[in-house]
Amino acid sequence: LAKITQPISMDSYEGQEVNITCSHNNIATNDYITWYQQFPSQGPRFIIQGYKTKVTNEVASLFIPADRKSSTLSLPRVSLSDTAVYYCLGYPMNRDDKIIFGKGTRLHILP
Amino acid sequence: NAGVTQTPKFRVLKTGQSMTLLCAQDMNHEYMYWYRQDPGMGLRLIHYSVGEGTTAKGEVPDGYNVSRLKKQNFLLGLESAAPSQTSVYFCASSYIRLKAANTGELFFGEGSRLTVL
Numbered sequence: 143l144a145k146i147t148q149p150i151s152m153d154s155y156e157g158q159e160v161n162i163t164c165s166h167n168n169i170a171t172n173d174y175i176t177w178y179q180q181f182p183s184q185g186p187r188f189i190i191q192g193y194k195t196k197v198t199n200e201v202a203s204l205f206i207p208a209d210r211k212s213s214t215l216s217l218p219r220v221s222l223s224d225t226a227v228y229y230c231l232g233y234p235m236n237r238d239d240k241i242i243f244g245k246g247t248r249l250h251i252l253p
Numbered sequence: 254n255a256g257v258t259q260t261p262k263f264r265v266l267k268t269g270q271s272m273t274l275l276c277a278q279d280m281n282h283e284y285m286y287w288y289r290q291d292p293g294m295g296l297r298l299i300h301y302s303v304g305e306g307t308t309a310k311g312e313v314p315d316g317y318n319v320s321r322l323k324k325q326n327f328l329l330g331l332e333s334a335a336p337s338q339t340s341v342y343f344c345a346s347s348y349i350r351l352k353a354a355n356t357g358e359l360f361f362g363e364g365s366r367l368t369v370l
Contacts, residue, residue, distance in 0.1 A: 176356070185257075185343045185361025186296070229295070235357060240311055241286065245295035 144169040144232030151248040160217045162247050164230030167211050173232040175206055175213045180227045180246070189228075190215070225251045255279055259344050259362035266334045266369045274329040274365050276344030283349040285327035286311075286359065287319060289340040296343065302327055303349075334369045341366050 147165040154160045166175070174193050178186035190197055192204040192213070203216040217224055229246040233239060260275045276285065283304050288296040288311075298311030300319040308319045316338060318330045327346075331338060345359040 174357075178359070183364070185345065185364055186359070187361065188356065188358040191356045191358075227295075233357065240298055240301055240309070241357075241359065242298060242312065243288065243296035245293070 144173050146230050146244050148230050148247045153250045153252060154220055155252050156221055157219055160220050162215045162228055163212060165212050166232050169210050169232050172234040174235050176231045177215050178229045220251050222251050257344055257346055257360050257362040259365045263366050268335060268369060270334050271332050274342055276327045276362060278325055278346040282346035284347045286345045287329045288343045291340050336369045339369045
């Protein structure tokens with residue numbers, strides 16, 4: 143399983159773009175990068191997943207460079223409701239295995 | 254469609270008591286997981302199951318047992334509760350990841366808050 147490093151916390155203001163970078167130097171060939179979002183008193187929910195290059199959906203974009211040693215979650219024009227903990231995970235898509243979350247990044251959006 | 258349901262949502266135990274947390278999913282998912290969440294620690298995997306009748310240890314399995322007798326249910330047991338097991342417990346389930354086009358997305362329950370005095 144990939145060893146994940148991400149910032150413990152970040153602050154930003156409403157309306158700004160927020161980028162959260164995740165380091166995964168030892169990511170395996172079959173590992174996919176997946177991001178989850180967790181609001182207080184709720185379970186995490188899936189945001190986005192990618193293998194390399196760029197993936198975009200209605201919530202966020204995910205940028206993964208060619209060497210795949212890091213990835214960046216981009217949240218466009220954040221609002222107060224984007225205040226949450228964001229988890230970066232790496233796990234294989236081709237076999238059964240445990241899924242490890244880590245401590246995540248606590249994002250605080252200020253008015 | 255209820256998704257993932259955890260029972261009970263709140264429980265207070267005395268040290269040494271036993272209890273079972275029930276996780277039920279109605280999405281026909283193969284994989285199921287139990288995590289615990291403590292302040293500042295993120296989510297830590299306790300046990301998981303990749304199919305009916307199978308279980309495996311996660312990061313912090315000591316003091317817990319699990320069973321997956323039916324595909325839709327995953328039970329987490331505490332035989333002799335300790336104050337260190339005070340936590341919020343989350344259950345999750347997902348489709349099998351060995352099939353193409355599946356993201357392996359985990360679907361979480363609302364959590365069960367356990368306090369051990």
